[in-house]
Amino acid sequence: GDSVTQMEGPVTLSEEAFLTINCTYTATGYPSLFWYVQYPGEGLQLLLKATKADDKGSNKGFEATYRKETTSFHLEKGSVQVSDSAVYFCALSAISYGQNFVFGPGTRLSVLP
Amino acid sequence: NAGVTQTPKFQVLKTGQSMTLQCAQDMNHEYMSWYRQDPGMGLRLIHYSVGAGITDQGEVPNGYNVSRSTTEDFPLRLLSAAPSQTSVYFCASSYSMGAHTQYFGPGTRLTVL
Numbered sequence: 001g002d003s004v005t006q007m008e009g010p011v012t013l014s015e016e017a018f019l020t021i022n023c024t025y026t027a028t029g030y031p032s033l034f035w036y037v038q039y040p041g042e043g044l045q046l047l048l049k050a051t052k053a054d055d056k057g058s059n060k061g062f063e064a065t066y067r068k069e070t071t072s073f074h075l076e077k078g079s080v081q082v083s084d085s086a087v088y089f090c091a092l093s094a095i096s097y098g099q100n101f102v103f104g105p106g107t108r109l110s111v112l113p
Numbered sequence: 114n115a116g117v118t119q120t121p122k123f124q125v126l127k128t129g130q131s132m133t134l135q136c137a138q139d140m141n142h143e144y145m146s147w148y149r150q151d152p153g154m155g156l157r158l159i160h161y162s163v164g165a166g167i168t169d170q171g172e173v174p175n176g177y178n179v180s181r182s183t184t185e186d187f188p189l190r191l192l193s194a195a196p197s198q199t200s201v202y203f204c205a206s207s208y209s210m211g212a213h214t215q216y217f218g219p220g221t222r223l224t225v226l
Contacts, residue, residue, distance in 0.1 A: 004155075032212035043117070043203055043217030044156075051212045089155060093211055100146070100171065101215065103155035 002027040002094040004104035012110045013080055021075040021107050023064075023090035031092040033057075033066050033073040038087045038106070047075075047088070080111045115139055119204050119218035126194040126225045134189040134221050136204030144207045145187040146215070149173065149200040156203065162187055163210060194225045 007022040025031065032051045036044040048057030053068035062077045073090060090104040120135045138145065146161035158171030162181040176198060178190040187206075191198060202221045207213040 041219075043219045044205075044215075045217065046214045049212065049214070100158055100161060100210065101156075103148075103157075105153050105155040 002031070002092065002102050004090050004092055004102055006088075006090050006104035006107050008105075008107070010108040010110055012112065014112050015082055016079045017111075019075070019077040019080045019084075019109070021088055021090075021109070023073045023075065023104060025071050025073065025090075025092050027071075027092055027094055027102075029094075030068075031094050033064075034091040034093070034101070035062070035064055035073070035075050036089045036091060036103075038089065040086070044089060080109070082111045082113050085109055085111045117204055117206055117216050117218035119202075119221050121221060122219065124221060124223050126191075126223065128194060128196060128225060130194050132191050132194065134191075134202055134204075134223075136187045136189065136218060137185050138187075138204075138206040138216070139185065140206060140216065141184060142206035142208055142216075143184070144209050144213070145181065146171070146205050147177070147179065147187070147189045148203045148205065149198075150203060150220075151200050159189065159202075191223075196225045199223060199225045 003026045034049045035047040037047045038044045048059040050057040050066035056065045064075045087106045087108045089106045117138045143164045147159040148156040157173050160179040162168045204218040205215040207215045
């Protein structure tokens with residue numbers, strides 16, 4: 001079935017470091033891809049999304065490009081801040097799953113001052 | 114505009130007890146869903162609804178019931194709580210299924226003893 005794989009965490013970085021969180025997917029057809037972020041004690045909120053191949057989603061300095069050839073949607077940020085400490089979830093909207101969402105396991109990011 | 118609200122925030126049950134987790138949204142969204150979040154497993158879909166009077170099962174529906182009598186409300190019922198249902202539960206809503214942004218509530222942390 002459809003699935004999402006993320007790099008295992010936790011990831012610990014110093015402030016202003018470069019961030020990459022890898023995400024790959026398996027899906028039938030052409031899913032839409034998402035990154036959601038969960039700050040401590042809160043629900044998930046959308047960070048960015050891409051709905052077709054080669055689309056780039058971006059928000060708050062974060063970017064991810066929908067790569068159909070490598071079935072990937074890696075999250076990047078050039079300079080992280082302490083306030084970016086959170087859990088990041090990669091997800092897809094799967095037509096074969098009734099267009100419901102399939103989430104990856106999440107990657108915890110800690111940014112140290 | 115409150116978005117998606119969930120009650121209670123925390124709950125402790127004994128094995129065999131029943132309870133209802135409440136979820137409400139004020140965005141006039143047709144699609145609502147319930148997820149459970151377990152360490153290392155991301156979010157898994159329990160039940161979802163595409164409109165008032167219409168519900169369907171997700172990935173892990175056993176032990177849970179839902180109904181959708183209004184657009185605003187989507188309660189989740191635990192029929193006979195088991196320790197395996199200890200988890201954090203999130204309700205989400207969106208305009209419809211597919212690539213639309215899902216809006217999440219703050220979650221309910223449930224412990225079953």
